[in-house]
Amino acid sequence: MTIHNIPLTRSAAALLAAGQHLRRKDAGNADEIFEQLTHKFGEHAATVMKKLSEADAKMGAFAEQVAEMEQRLARGGGGFQPAQPETWGHQFTKHKGLASFREEHSRPGRFRVEMKTTLTNDPASGGSLGVPTRDATVMMPRRRMAVRDLLPVVSVSSNAVEYPVQTGRTNNAAPVAEGALKPESGLAFELRTLPTAVLAHWIPASRQVLEDVPQLRDIIDGELRYGLAFVEEGQILYGDGSGSNLDGLVPNSTAFAAPFTITSATMLDTIGLAILQNALADFPADGIVMHPSDWMRMRLLKDSDGRYILGDPQTVVAPNLFGLPVVATQAMAADKFLVGSFQQAATLYDRWAARVEVSTEHADFFVRNLVAVLAEERIGLAVKQPLALTYGDFGNVT
Template identity: 45%
Template sequence: MTVHRTQTGGIPASFLAACALPGLPRVALDKPNEGRDADIGTLAAELKKATDEVKAFAEKAETEIKNLGTITGETKADADKALTEMGGLTARVGELEQKLARRGAPAGGEEHKSVGRIVAESEAVKAAGLRGDAWKGSLAIEVKAITSASATGTSATTALVPADRVAGTSLPRRPMTIRALLQPGRTTSSIIEYARQTVRTLNAQTVAENPSAAKPQSDIQWDITNTKVATIAHWIPASKQILADAPQLQSEIDGELRYGLEFAEEQQLLLGDGTGTNLLGLLPQATAYVAPSGVTVAGETRLDRLRLAMLQATLALYPATGHVLNPTDWAAIELTKDDHGRYIWANPAGLVGPTLWGLPVAVSLAMPIGTFLTGALAYAAQIFDREDASVLISTEDRDNFVRNMVTILAEERLALVVRRPQALIKGTFAAQSGK
């Protein structure tokens, strides 16, 4: 835009005229002792009047000096009063303009300048003001078009219409349950060795006081086995500037990367096949379900099978402490009805925690649908943490340094030891026909 300027005490006339446009709203000055609104047009007119008075007194003082060689006391007093009034009005205009520029912006957000303020603060206008009457001509001040289009990349915020930004909405996260079921532990090595009893043949019996034959011999054998510490890791690239400019984003990234580790960990603890870098999980090492002899169940349901799995663990001398089910299978159990349409297990009007046959049920999306795990979970297996989950940021990756990029890496190390596979019973509901 082009601003034509006349000499009015260093203030562009076009700016004063813009301030005095009719129809502008009344704006509160928010001064502690005033408690009133001031019309911005009236305030601008008063400032122009005060400026003209100062100019008039300056011309009068110049005339008195030329004719009398000095300034009269009356003229000096009037000039001082006019200068004081003009200074106060100028300060009020500046204060009001700042309030208008910030109005509507979010707390702590970017300050948006009005067109008038851009003109008044431009270096060209300031330089012209310093030259006083010696300056003549016009000024070209670059001001972007006043539109509602965004000038801030993909953000909807504009100089005139700042967006109301709310906290970011992350994608849903899967609840993790498997780690909490197992005994915790720590290690400082990359290999975990442990002894596992493989044979127990006990032949103890009564013997005579002076037996003619050797006393009975029993057989107990242990095997030394080991498992590796596995590393779970992933990373993402990010710009160095975005992490510095948006601290909240960095915390969100930390949370997402740590969640990624937890997600992979749950899969490994439950289903890892032990090949390559994978852990050997609970299901691959668990004992397959075999219906215990001595119990006959007609029309077997999911509820029946889980109770029989508990019996199998008890007969192996490892009484079960809980079940692990997929949410779909747990819902099918809760929805089981009798021939009269009444729920057998659940009470829709009540809030009952997931328990079955007196044992807690851990519901995990990592468990395949139609599969169950029952047993003495904490007694059977233990987690050994080598390195807790951590998130690291580094520029020392490929050409990150020269591209202002960073690599954000999340990593953890752990091992899983299943000492007693007989304490874990795995099976399926494939033959249950919806019950």
């Protein structure tokens, strides 16, 4: 059934049938009701046709997009290869206006085509618009600091530390008869004062850079703190006590003197004898410090059958000798070693833990928008038991 050449849906036919029924039932009102239903049906039909038209338009646009994609793939050689940019010659010869120009102009004339410029990676083209990927900052290598961990560390709140040291012992203990006078012994002490020393360094930096690049601030902090730790480890081992230098472990240690002689002694034998020297001084050793090259020389020692003494190369061997941890650090001179009861030998005092500060209070930094980034620490080192440290040389032993 149709009205004005528009096909009726099932619902619309039902509405029309209802109108005809009402027209037969009540001729007086039927015409009015029928006109209302016909009007509503017309609105419904117009809406449907509008939606169908919109759907056709969308499908047409989609078809054009698919066709364009197929053309691009064809120009790119098939598959999913990217389309190659069209040359100016290609653009000119395929231009639609060229064919018309040939047909309409038998005499000399002029034909003009605006060429499309293709963006490339050339710096003069789109290459200058590219933004490079920023990878992580490549930092210089850092040494692992471990000598501090061998020592007891005490935090202090003053610029100097006082500690008593026993300097003498008179032991007159003896068996005493009943009623006899008991012998008297004596102890001597000395109060020593240790000043704390400041380790510090700084670098200039732009205030804008520090505010705009937060990662740079972290890098600067880390580098400055590492610089302090690097110098601190050298001072702990070899500080000579002059000026503001620490009075280090090595200058206050006891020279190695083998308790007995071993024929054709190896490096392992030398360390064993140094451990014995500490034990005989009543300071059982709790650690060993040596250069990494000396540790590797020991690690490569072999027996008469060619087997590695400290374990096969494919096994993980912890730096450990005779049950004591080995601290391998380049802060210790090569061919040297330090065996000690470090917990009893010395104490490290922290007046200021390592800290980093930023200030404009330097020269004309304020008006130049510059800042001084300062790192510093304040520490003291007291070597209380020189006999607890044994320092020696491997010499020509293997």
